[in-house]
Amino acid sequence: MQTILYARVSTADQTSAHQRTLAEKAGFKIDEVVADEGVSGITTCLRDRPQGRRLFDMLRSGDTLVVRWVDRLGRNYVDVCDTIREFMRRGVIIRTVINGLTFDGATTDPMQQAVRDALIGFMAATAQAQAEANRITQRSGIDHAKEREGAYRGRKPSFTKAELDAVRDGLSRGDGISGIAAGTGLSRQTIYRIRDTPAEAEAAIARWTL
Incomplete structure (x- = not known):
């Protein structure tokens, strides 16, 4: 094994x-x-x-x-x-x-099987929903950045695209701010900012990766 x-x-x-x-x-x-x-x-x-x-x-x-x-x-x-x-x-x-x-x-217990299968379905649906939400937000951020192409890009974000995705994954699961901060190495203030202004966070990443 x-x-x-x-x-x-x-x-x-x-x-x-x-x-x-x-x-x-x-x-x-x-x-x-x-x-x-x-x-x-x-x-x-x-x-x-x-x-x-x-x-x-x-x-x-x-x-x-x-x-x-x-x-x-x-x-x-x-x-x-x-x-x-x-x-x-x-x-x-x-x-x-x-x-x-x-x-x-x-497990052969039908009730345990039902609970297990329901959890599998819920997690699979959450994964797809989060991906679709990320894609919409990313598209919005890229479009916003393109509209301002050539303009000042603003301050460089204190987080990477991977860290942004990790924060959004954690928030979607209902993880606490402190736990997300510990897992990503970002400050609590940064986590709050991403949570409260997700479109701007995505736009900031887009501006610095175009």
């Missing part, structure tokens, strides 16, 4: 090494890391990613698949639900670093 970390790295600010560090800090002993670099979780299903296909070939009954959160598997509701259920049917245990959730197919 082995413990495999799957890391999907969609931007230049993210790294599989960072995701492994977070997993190990959470107490996971990782035997191997499988990572897809520069792959969108919205448009590309796990089976269609080069390392995603490898993951399906590697995992066996009794293995544990670790992901930072379910959005690493994908941001499409149907794909994420199908993926988790397929792995559970194989006897694979899926565990998340964030929230410390565990999904497996061992």
